[in-house]
Amino acid sequence: MNLLHRRICRSDSWALRMHSQVLPWACKAVPLDGDVLEIGPGYGVTTRWLLDQGAHVTAVEVDPDLAGGLRREFDGRVDVHTGDGAALPFPDGSFDTVVCFTMLHHVPSPGHQDRMFAEVARVLRPGGTFAGSDSRVNLRFRLLHIGDTMVAVDPGALPDRLRAAGLEDVDVDVVPRSLRFRATRG
Template structure:
């Protein structure tokens, strides 16, 4: 079974138990109108969507590949709009449909370079010129536990990403990223801001993360 085939069953199985923790840095959203169309791609159980609503944002859409995550989101936040992605990364939305896209702890769940590129290409299509892409994810860690995990997975035949891919104890294949790779991946966007954060992982370990705010260029 490939990594992609394992991904949705894994998230369906853990949908009721996982807690996600990447913080929403609200000052980055100060310049966005409260009625702007915002997409939370990989919304999980709707934690960030709920926080956005609490801060006055009213045009929110959350999508995720896991039907069980979407079911949990709808139960927790029945007033918000959620949908399951049938053919990820594609969304059945027109070009330039959104003013901002959030991508919180999603790249870590997509080990392969090309799959990450396809996702960023789709999000670029969905964003209006001048719209914002807000990425929050995990950097390569330098502790012994993670280095052993990276080295162990690098020998696997289905290692479809660069150094930093690993398998968690409960069976998720994930990826931590170099700053250089994230800069390359987002090369079509204009950098607006970067933050280094410390965040608990979904399995309770402390990790170094990064948040990036980028803008889709306006054609001239």
């Protein structure tokens, strides 16, 4: 992430927007009281919210510095792993729920995103839920990502991609700035 993007993602205003608007919308009717895997928590804004919902959280963060910051901040309350969401270090069927928020566009290619979706399906328990959100492309979003990885997710193609990964009961909702998705493992 570029410097401006990092600053925004650490800000109180970003945390307020995520906690009051995006996360309640993205997680409506998503079970968060069991074993929850969060992929790409970044600075932990979403992780704090998940803990407040009663989740037992495991996090996988690709950036070693951010993962270290999460370990220090959560001091054992979250099991933090440094790694790639497309190569998860967990046995099959390890989690009740897997979530990711505003991070899919940072995954370097659609193929890499698809490998992540397949890994999510693998580590979910039967009947488990994959849910999350991501930003939609607009001018502000493009400007914020100058010098960053930005591989926007096409909400129209996402249902087929999630099904191809082995998920079912796929639902994708779109609002002007964001998309949310839910799917289950059969």
